[in-house]
Amino acid sequence: MEKDEMKDELLAIAAMLFDExxxxxxxxxxKGTVKFKARPLIARSKEDLQDLWVEDFFTPNLTLYLKEIKxxxxxxxxxxxxxxxxxxxKEGQVKREDxxxxxxxxxxxxxxxxxxxxxxxxxxxxxxxxxxxxEILIRASGQERTLQKSQAFLDKCIACQYPKPLVFDALLPxxxxxxxxxxxxxxxxxxxxxxxxxxxxxxEQFERCIxxxxxxxxxxxxxxxxxxxxxxxxxxxxxxxxGGDNFVFHMMRMMHVAGTCVSCGECERVCPMEIPxxxxxxxxxxxxxxxxxxxxxxxxxxxxxxxxxxxxxxxDFIK
Amino acid sequence: MExxxxxxxxxxxxxxxxxxxxxxxxxxxxxxxxxxxRISYPANVRILRVPCSGRVNPLFILKTLRSGIDxxxxxxxxxxxxxxxxxxxxxxxxxxxxxxLLEYVGIDPRRVQFSWVSASEGDKFARVVSEVVADVKxxxxxxxxxxxxxx
Amino acid sequence: xCPFLSELFPRRTRTISSNDRRSMYRRIEPERLxxxxxxxxxxVEVLAPGKENGLWTFRRFDGLALPRGFQNSRxxxxxxxxxxxxxxxxxxxxxxxxxxxxxxxxDGQRVIFGIRACDARALRILQPVFVRDYEDAFYLRNLSxxxxxxxxxxxxxxxSFCEEMGIDPQDSGDCDLFFREISQGYMVKVLSERGAALxxxxxxxxxxxxxxxxxxxxxxxxxxxxxxxDLERVRARASERFSxxxxxxxxxxxxxxxxxxxYLCPTCHCFDLCDLQTPGxxxxxxxxxxxxxxxxxxxxxxxxxxxxxRRYRQRVSHKFNFFYQNFQAMACVGxxxxxxxxxxxxxxxxxxxxxxx
Numbered sequence: 001m002e003k004d005e006m007k008d009e010l011l012a013i014a015a016m017l018f019d020e021x022x023x024x025x026x027x028x029x030x031k032g033t034v035k036f037k038a039r040p041l042i043a044r045s046k047e048d049l050q051d052l053w054v055e056d057f058f059t060p061n062l063t064l065y066l067k068e069i070k071x072x073x074x075x076x077x078x079x080x081x082x083x084x085x086x087x088x089x090k091e092g093q094v095k096r097e098d099x100x101x102x103x104x105x106x107x108x109x110x111x112x113x114x115x116x117x118x119x120x121x122x123x124x125x126x127x128x129x130x131x132x133x134x135e136i137l138i139r140a141s142g143q144e145r146t147l148q149k150s151q152a153f154l155d156k157c158i159a160c161q162y163p164k165p166l167v168f169d170a171l172l173p174x175x176x177x178x179x180x181x182x183x184x185x186x187x188x189x190x191x192x193x194x195x196x197x198x199x200x201x202x203x204e205q206f207e208r209c210i211x212x213x214x215x216x217x218x219x220x221x222x223x224x225x226x227x228x229x230x231x232x233x234x235x236x237x238x239x240x241x242x243g244g245d246n247f248v249f250h251m252m253r254m255m256h257v258a259g260t261c262v263s264c265g266e267c268e269r270v271c272p273m274e275i276p277x278x279x280x281x282x283x284x285x286x287x288x289x290x291x292x293x294x295x296x297x298x299x300x301x302x303x304x305x306x307x308x309x310x311x312x313x314x315x316d317f318i319k
Numbered sequence: 320m321e322x323x324x325x326x327x328x329x330x331x332x333x334x335x336x337x338x339x340x341x342x343x344x345x346x347x348x349x350x351x352x353x354x355x356x357r358i359s360y361p362a363n364v365r366i367l368r369v370p371c372s373g374r375v376n377p378l379f380i381l382k383t384l385r386s387g388i389d390x391x392x393x394x395x396x397x398x399x400x401x402x403x404x405x406x407x408x409x410x411x412x413x414x415x416x417x418x419x420l421l422e423y424v425g426i427d428p429r430r431v432q433f434s435w436v437s438a439s440e441g442d443k444f445a446r447v448v449s450e451v452v453a454d455v456k457x458x459x460x461x462x463x464x465x466x467x468x469x470x
Numbered sequence: 471x472c473p474f475l476s477e478l479f480p481r482r483t484r485t486i487s488s489n490d491r492r493s494m495y496r497r498i499e500p501e502r503l504x505x506x507x508x509x510x511x512x513x514v515e516v517l518a519p520g521k522e523n524g525l526w527t528f529r530r531f532d533g534l535a536l537p538r539g540f541q542n543s544r545x546x547x548x549x550x551x552x553x554x555x556x557x558x559x560x561x562x563x564x565x566x567x568x569x570x571x572x573x574x575x576x577d578g579q580r581v582i583f584g585i586r587a588c589d590a591r592a593l594r595i596l597q598p599v600f601v602r603d604y605e606d607a608f609y610l611r612n613l614s615x616x617x618x619x620x621x622x623x624x625x626x627x628x629x630s631f632c633e634e635m636g637i638d639p640q641d642s643g644d645c646d647l648f649f650r651e652i653s654q655g656y657m658v659k660v661l662s663e664r665g666a667a668l669x670x671x672x673x674x675x676x677x678x679x680x681x682x683x684x685x686x687x688x689x690x691x692x693x694x695x696x697x698x699x700d701l702e703r704v705r706a707r708a709s710e711r712f713s714x715x716x717x718x719x720x721x722x723x724x725x726x727x728x729x730x731x732x733y734l735c736p737t738c739h740c741f742d743l744c745d746l747q748t749p750g751x752x753x754x755x756x757x758x759x760x761x762x763x764x765x766x767x768x769x770x771x772x773x774x775x776x777x778x779x780r781r782y783r784q785r786v787s788h789k790f791n792f793f794y795q796n797f798q799a800m801a802c803v804g805x806x807x808x809x810x811x812x813x814x815x816x817x818x819x820x821x822x823x824x825x826x827x
Contacts, residue, residue, distance in 0.1 A: 032815045034628050039815035042723045060814065064726065068778075117524070122541045123810070124625045124692060191423070199425025199463065208523065210545075210554055210758070214728035218813050228378070230765050236378060240744050240755050241555050244385040244464035248378070251420065255377045258416055270813035272544060272730050274524055280420070287419045292412065305416075309408035311398070314415050319434035319447050468747050 003055050006172045010076070010102065011049055013170055017074045017100055018046045026074040027062040028052050036112060036129055040065065056131075059109045059154070061264045063088060063220040072098050078106040079176070080156060082165035083262035083297030084220040089167070090304055091260055093223050096167070103165035104172050107131065108149060108157040108179030113274065115152055119145065149179050155186040155278060156265040166298065188279055202247075208273045209246040211239065215267035215277055216253060221260035228252055254280050258288065259305040262297035335389035335455040337364045339448070340379065342372045342407075345396035345437045352441030360445035361452040364392065371395065373406030377417045380431055387467030390430045390455035394447070397435040407435070426463065429454040495683045496658040496675040500536060503656060506674050507583060508533035514617075515580035517550070519543060528582055537584060542627055542805065546736035547582060547589045548596065551612040554733070554758050558608075558743075562751035575611035581668070583619040587642035588632045588803040590620050592736030594644045595799050599739055608756075617664055620645035626692040629809025631819050634697045637803055640687050650686040657686040698819045701800070703826035708791035711825050712783065721821050722782035724814045725762070731808035731818075732760035737789070737801045740766075761785055786821060 010028070017023045030041040030051040038058040042065065043049050054076075062075055063084040077085060085101065088094045110129060120126050120140035128139040136152040138145050150158055157179050164176035190198060213229075216222045229237045229249055237252065238245040254261075261281050268278040288294045291314055294305045341347040347368045353360060369375060372395025383391050393414065401407040414433050422428050432454070434447045461467075498506070510516050511533065518531040519540040526543045528550060545554075559572040597613065600606035623639035632639050642648050646665030650657045657678060660666050669675050711717060732738045742759040745752040759766065761784055767775045775781045793801035802818075809817050 033817040033820065034810055034815055037815055040724045044720075065724075113524070121539055122625075123628050124541055125539075195422065195425050195427050197425070198423065202424045203463070204523075210729075210733050212729035212733050212760075213763070214726070214730050214813050217726040217728045236382075238744065238746060239742065240746060240757050242464070242466050242746070244466060247424075247464070248381045248385050251381050251424065252378055254420060255413070255417060266813075270728075270730070272734060272811050280423075283423045284416070284420060287416055291415050291419075306409065306412055309405065309412055313408065313411050315398070315411065317415065317418055317428075317433060318411065319432065319450070466746065466748075466753075468749075 006104070006174055007052060007054055009172055010054060010104075011052060013102055014043065014049050014052070014074060015046050018043075018049075023072045023074040023100055025069050025071070027065055027069070028076045029054055029058045029060070029062075031055075032057070035123070035126060036110065042069070054104060056107075057110065058104070058106070059269065061218075061220060061266050064218055064266070066094050066099075067220065067223045070098075072100075074100040074102065076102050076104055077165050077168070078104055079160065079162040079164050079166070080106075080262065080264050082167055083162060084264055085165075085167050085297075086300055087260045087262055087297040088220060088223070089300060091223070100170075101165065101168045102170050102172060103168040103176070105174030105176050106157075106163065108153045108160070110136065110152055111154045115147070118147055118151065150184070153179055154265055154269075156263055159183050159185045162298070186278070186282060188282065190279060191283070203243060205275050206246040206250065207243040208275060209241060209250070210273060211241045211246065211249070212272060214270040214272065218266045218270045219257065219261070220264070221257040221262075222253065224256075228256070250277075250280065254284055258284055259294065259296055261285070333460060335363050335452060335460070337390040337392055337448075337451055337455060338383050338388050339364045339366050339392040339394065340369050340372070340375045341366055341436075342374075342395040342402075343368050343370050344402040345400065346372075346394035346434070346444070348438035349394075349436040349440045349444045352438065353444045354441075356441045358441055358445045360448045363452045363455075364448050371401065371403050371406035372410040373401075373403065373408075375410060375413075377413060380417065384426065384430070384461065385464060385468070387461055387464070389458075389461045390432070390451060392432050392434065392447070392451050394434040394436045394444075397437055400437065427458055429458055430461070494660050495678040495680055496660060496669065497652075497655060497678040497682065498658060498675050499655040502674045504533070504536050506669075507531055507536075510581060510668070513579070515578055516583065517580060518583040528584070531583065540584060541623075541625055542586055542589070542807075544734070544807075544811075546592065546734060546805065546807065547585050548592060548736045548739075550582065550616070551593060551609055552596070552739055552741070552758075553608075553756075556608060556756045558754045558756055560748070560751060560753040562748075568751070575608045577611075577615070579615050579617075581617040581619055584621045585618050585645065586623055586805070587620060587639050587644070587648075588630075588635075588637050588805040589736045590618050590642050590644040591637055592803045592805075593618070595737050595797070595801060595803070596739055598797050617647075617668060618645040619665075620648045622648070622650040622688075624651065624688055624691060626690050626694070627806045627810070629817070629819070630806030631698050631804035632806075633693075633804070634699060634701055634819075635800060635802055635804035636701065639690060650683070650688075652686050657683050659683055699823040699826050701822075704790055704822050705794060705800075707826055708787060711827065712787055712791075715779070717824070718783040719779040721824065722779045722816075725778055725782055725816055726813055727762050727764060727778060727781070728813060729758070729760035729762055730811050730813065731785075731816075732762055733758055734807040734811055736803055736805055736807075761788070786818070786825065790822070790825075 014026045026043040028041045029038040031053040032039045036057050040060050040062055041051055061081045061084055063081055115138055120138055125141045130137045134149050136147045160178040161183050163178045237248050263281045263285055265278055288305055292305045341350055375393050380391050395407045395410055418428055421431055432451050436444045507516055516531040517528040519526055519537040520529045522529055526540055528543055528547055557573050561568045561570045600609040620642045646662040648659040740759045740761055741756050743756055745754050762781055767773055789801040
């Protein structure tokens, strides 16, 4: 079976890396203890690899651990994760020679929130999720329903343009194709609204943030050893979860990751208050493309947008 | 016309308060020239001198808005004239993105404006400030956040 | 295993004695329950489970319909007692001096309908924290002005382990009234005088027997056949396993140091005090804090918990060892939120199983 073949090959590669002393850590996935989740596995030896599990739901972006795990690391990446790698390489946060990158073919990841909202009910009511061609079959509270990929997948997977890792040392067997034959960028109805309507929306979102910092901590682009919000001499951003200070935090985080953020979507996935953070990332990515013809995490040779400039940069907004 | 103390009032006859980040080499000198040329301009603006427009961290603009101040102006040297060669080019990129992000989040772009004013453009500075004040006045007081640190 | 808190820290309202057992149980039809809750709004604030921004939360009951499909709230009800953000006092300068203006604790009676046994227990577990060294006026006022109308669970929440923590999801001594849904409505257990008084006279609630109450116990959907871990073994081994650095390093390796487990936990209660400057003064706030944050123990010149594994070890040890030593109760009710919402699915149940070793 395809999945077993993939897992066996992955085990062989990872075991080889440890046997030959080429890595101190291998980052992969293991089965989650909560339904329909795989979770990060940080293997420090061959023995730890026995928990490797790559059957499905391998949503997390493992490159985040490159912030803290230094030295030689083997890492499993999907196409989107590899863009984070490219970003980190450009930012000088990892050295290519320290990494052994294994690509994994990804069929597209399920958005559990979309599935729950499509009438499946609470997470506890979800019994089974399986794939069949372009359809996702869901059984919840004993009832079966079918969703199209475009209804059940993460927005980033529906928009996927990089199914094949952009950097790799080995590719696991399988097809590296985008989940949808024609990728569709997410539609954001908010962009068409008036400025006061937009503020009405975002002011409420910023009120709801509880400052758990999961979005920041899970983000590979947020690699500062000391975050802006942790500085208190002087205090740049109040740690209080007031709407205004949450606004400053999130806007600054966006400006800080601009050019490095590859819209991997992890921030939105982990937010316990379900704030639609990807709207901000996507807007920023579109702006960078429009303003500076820049796409993050794709071309190692293209300089980061704020490390360079052009005489022809947009000037019309300046008096 | 000199700035009178207590010019900012409550709703009736409310006057906006604008914080202007002016680069030391061009815009600040230009503003100085406005004054010494005795050109009138609205007293609503408070000037904060920075070495270069590139010194202006987006954080400054965000904190200014968060503190309850009604408008922000950032002004620097014309492209090509930066005392530090490329500071204003970096600034131009940052502000292009920040402006769009602010508008997306629902902050009217007329509250945060940018200009290039050289040391000899005393009249331009007066004109820019007048425009910004008029724009912000039309928008009304900054009521973005209920808890402000300024008002 | 651990004595119930009610024996050590008597609740502020008198409980119904066993002599009144005959008056301890009631039955109510759904329409009447809805009418009763709706009617209570004239006198008290009524909070019930509802969805806001897609998340279950305890919000003002609209009187239109009883909540359907509610498992548990995203943020625990502790947020209604120990608020994520609370203004404590403000000061304003006055000439050479200043004026201090303390903000009074919240006022007004309220009821929380639909609270689960785990979250209700958590409130009791937290109570001694806010009375022992000093009396926290805000928490205590919130406790005394609130009646808890708990509801039995019918589904095992993902990640939960309430029974391992000694909590019965279908019974609670920590509420004023406790409801068990049956096919024709609800069975009600009356646990306090305040709860009895709230039901009022009139015929909305019918008298019922202990047998009816007992037979209203359901099999919980999704419940495990055997316990995940043995809490007694965890408690016995927690101290000796403290010094096993490699254990904690391995267990905490995937943790990303966010505050989700802390903020979503019904028993976590660490807070920070922070001033917000205002024109001519400042407001002092209390806000939630988390021991998972790297700077939590940072002080002048030293941070004793610089490394992630130390913070994780502290978190588990505090909940299952130190808090128990101080207050004779585990600072955990097994609600499962930390397991379900951890970004990397770091499962506390697995950790406890390993500590129990």
